[in-house]
Amino acid sequence: MFVGHYGAAYLLKKRFSQVPLWSLFVSVQLVDILTFVLVPLGIERIVYKPVPNPFLRTSLEYVPYSHSLSSNVIIALAVFLISYKLAGKAWALALLIGSVSHWFLDCLVHVGDIPLFFDSCKVGFGLWRFSRTGFLLETAFLILASLYFLRGSDKIRRHVILIVVLVAGYMAMFLAPQAEGTPTQASVMSLTLYAVFAGLAYWAERSKPKQQTSALQPEVQDNHS
Secondary structure: OHHHHHHHHHHHHHHOOOOOOOHHHHHHHHHHHHHHOOOOOOOOEEOOOOOOOOOOEEEEEEOOOOHHHHHHHHHHHHHHHHHHHHHHHHHHHHHHHHHHHHHHHHHHHHOOOEEEEEEEEEEOOOOHHHHHHHHHHHHHHHHHHHHHHOOOOHHHHHHHHHHHHHHHHHHHHHOOOOOOOOOHHHHHHHHHHHHHHHHHHHHHHOOOOOOOOOHHHHHHHHHHH
């Protein structure tokens, strides 16, 4: 799953309004971020297959440290403890839920390559076998979750831009022709996208600087009186 994870981030933002959206964007993709760090290091392996279905071109061949349920729980607990120490209970709970949600959302779409315990007992409901249905449901989840968050928001325009960018990027991936590349190249591209989307999330909720009234204005008015 890709943009669906950001739908989870918007739902968490609605519940934990004091937690910045950019941190939620990072938390829901933390598992993938770890994967794309470990793959170039040779610790984990992903395999690309030349198949028509764009969602089935990437297979998680060996991802015990990032994508198994057991490791996902360990990662989420570590995130909770660090966040609790540095930022308090609200941050800790939000980032915990964001981190652990990744595995369960991935399990809905992946095709039998998500491990339960490190590299054993791989599962996946396989929604990605039906590429158009998977694309539409994931996109709809993002849009509905963001609309739920935006009720009462005063920064609608920026969030709309962010959501359009997310959907456009997802559509480009969905429609992209088969292309040759290495796992390392894919890792660098993916990490770059995660950083860009987190940066856009920071921008989307950043307050605009208030315009300052010139201190000379009263003096000018006094001179004319």
